[in-house]
Amino acid sequence: MFCVTPYRWVFIYEKGYQSTDTAVSSVFTKMKGVGYTNVNGQERVWDVADYVFPPQGDSSFVVMTNYIITEGQAMGKCPEVRLFCPSLLFPFLLRSLCFRWNTRGHMTGICVNTTKTCEVLAWCPVENDHNIPDPPLLMSAENYTLFIKNSITFPIFDVTRSNLVEGVDANFIRTCLYDPVTDPLCPIFRLGDIVKLSGFSFEVIARVGGAIALVIDWTCNLDLDITHCKPKYTFHARASVGYNFRFAKHYMEDKIQKRTLLKVFGIRLDIIVQSLARKFDIIPTLTAIGSGVGIFGVATVVCDLVLLYLLPKREYYKNMKFNYLIKDQMYHPSFR
């Protein structure tokens, strides 16, 4: 009887009698909530059109939580912020040598005396991103909510499901909030909760940025009722903290092209859909039986299957027999 257990393992636990399919899925997202900042007495609010990049509701997007703003930049010549002239550091140099350094502008070769830094042709004034605002300017982002609409189709089995499953209707959505224990099917997530469940600290990630994967897992046994095919949400920190990018808003002032430069720190969210459906299928069943026959001979396998699947009260019998057989093998003479 030795070796029957691995065979049964393939058949029962690896579900060798079912064929599998992965889904084609679509994801839509919508953030809600308003941020508020009061910098130097200047109040302003930040709505969705201000803090979500890109705005289309894709499965991957960034929520701005902190920023360094440089207003009124125009093309011109001005001193760099932290790029000190080599001639000041090394006084034996005759010329300023403000050349060939990879910066945010094009070196003019001139050393500006007042700042002791090189002059550049650039968007002026140049950004000074030495200090990242702490605490983050948009800590209020913690209370933003994210609504996810996800539908999947298993093409082989021709089954379509949405994350708005039975019971998750318009009424429920109006008031619910995702909670891994009490409300695991609500498709509305608080940003602070997402961050906490991924293992990050909100204050840290909001300040310097970071990336989180929100995984929607659809593992469905389609031999059961379709209502058992439900999404499961999990949250994962991706890489280490630190995520930012630069973004410019252009405008015209007195016939001069200007821009507002934002260095955006934020939470990059990627909604990832993982799916695996299984359903009884005669082909893999016969193949699995075939492999079994190859190893153990016809008689053992057929008897085994008859006992396990065809006799009445098979659920009860299966458990009994299986436990018994394991014990049987452990005490079998060939194991001693």
Add this chain to the structure above:
Amino acid sequence: MFCVTPYRWVFIYEKGYQSTDTAVSSVFTKMKGVGYTNVNGQERVWDVADYVFPPQGDSSFVVMTNYIITEGQAMGKCPEVRLFCPSLLFPFLLRSLCFRWNTRGHMTGICVNTTKTCEVLAWCPVENDHNIPDPPLLMSAENYTLFIKNSITFPIFDVTRSNLVEGVDANFIRTCLYDPVTDPLCPIFRLGDIVKLSGFSFEVIARVGGAIALVIDWTCNLDLDITHCKPKYTFHARASVGYNFRFAKHYMEDKIQKRTLLKVFGIRLDIIVQSLARKFDIIPTLTAIGSGVGIFGVATVVCDLVLLYLLPKREYYKNMKFNYLIKDQMYHPSFR
């Protein structure tokens, strides 16, 4: 002889003698066409840079078909549009209680008498999106065209194909228009046709938005001539209707930062490439034979394969034998 048919099924219909590969693919898209609106006597046109989000020609993008525009928004205090003061609804309240409501702005606590709504610090005037324009403002989007350039590579078989297959050259593209029956290989699609073939009504989806998957299916048998490896386009509605997002264009007026807010309703198109190439390979062939031998014994399988694949006139013989065997099985004593 019973059980030979499922074995042969694996071998012939599931193509157990071929190995498979999925492709790495790249997709470029380009919309063409101009929309025209005449709102309150103000004529304007909408070109590609106005109605496609994002503009880069990605495989996933949105074509704007309807919008609610709020012009000249600036940061300030103004009454909300539909958020009535609680003190007016419940006269026994002494204070206005315009607090803590999740809206598009930051509540100031003041109730504005003229509008009977709460005052907010927000982008003012606040958007009023109660009525969605009907008919959609950009019904002309129906006649926009979409050009798709798709190339795929099967890395294992080292085969590269493009959707501009044999016969689909620069001349053909200049005049052709995709039609599932008469022109199934033309890579230029009318937006109205895409919507119709996906099962949506254009007027409905253009008004409230919606999402469509355009699937390019490359199922190729590389044992045949490469020219048989052609794309097949299908169109699928994704989830239910209703898709919109907000988008802001910023500008400066009299030293004040302003923006034009657009609530965009549109058609989100996702170009999805599905691919599966098959080619004869000795390894899966031997494995498939091995499994067959496990079930049915060497003699049956080898004779079977010799008859089916090695004898001359095998195509003719295969059909004959196969039909005969099916009949044979059906009338075999063991089935009676």
Add this chain to the structure above:
Amino acid sequence: MFCVTPYRWVFIYEKGYQSTDTAVSSVFTKMKGVGYTNVNGQERVWDVADYVFPPQGDSSFVVMTNYIITEGQAMGKCPEVRLFCPSLLFPFLLRSLCFRWNTRGHMTGICVNTTKTCEVLAWCPVENDHNIPDPPLLMSAENYTLFIKNSITFPIFDVTRSNLVEGVDANFIRTCLYDPVTDPLCPIFRLGDIVKLSGFSFEVIARVGGAIALVIDWTCNLDLDITHCKPKYTFHARASVGYNFRFAKHYMEDKIQKRTLLKVFGIRLDIIVQSLARKFDIIPTLTAIGSGVGIFGVATVVCDLVLLYLLPKREYYKNMKFNYLIKDQMYHPSFR
């Protein structure tokens, strides 16, 4: 003994004793470098916020290398650039017939005498993209650098790796530059090198645009030490040259909505992560043995495995035996 080799092939070369897993991955990108243009004596620089689309550091983005700029467009009526009036080409026509042509604007029906072209309601003046600047305006893009941060997780084996592997630390990154031979693990790439390694000519692709796939390949045998699991970067030209899109920057001038239209030619980079991890697993081992037993009988396979894997000095023995067996088969009577 014939047929043992294909079986062993499955087992050893196809690694039939290992189970496999593909990774969930995340990719962040950051471009660095400044472009410089001098058009008609007007100097300007282009920084990251100007030349990367979209700005968020996604795995797919476009680096602008050439452009056609149309400044100060406003909604209005003006003559088309190259759309000559039909009545001038065919003088027997009485009316101008400037209708129903698919252009960048809405035909008014009027023929403009000075230009001999049809008048359109459009963003005026209309773009003239007949001549693509040559050499490309931003040839300096060749020296931009791309930093890639990629982390992967094999969920089944619970293994997480980053492309900043052992030895690739903050110090190393500050100075290194990717080179396929001398520095294959440095995650900083010069744009010119990427283009060259993909087989394109930088001058050509910079002028008319094109697309390149940067593939990060993680093929890992997790039975070995984890430090052997390293990324391998390869570069592939995608489709033929030619990639452009239109992009508008909006602004307000004297209460009139205007825009600057850019026809952007550039390099579209797609970072693609391919991954395959393998690890010893009892289930596929037994299945592979089972299939082997089906074909060759128990004795052959078991002896074979014992000799190959269980005896001491098995590495040495394996090579010897394997070579011997191949020779043995080649000179075996049944092959003569």
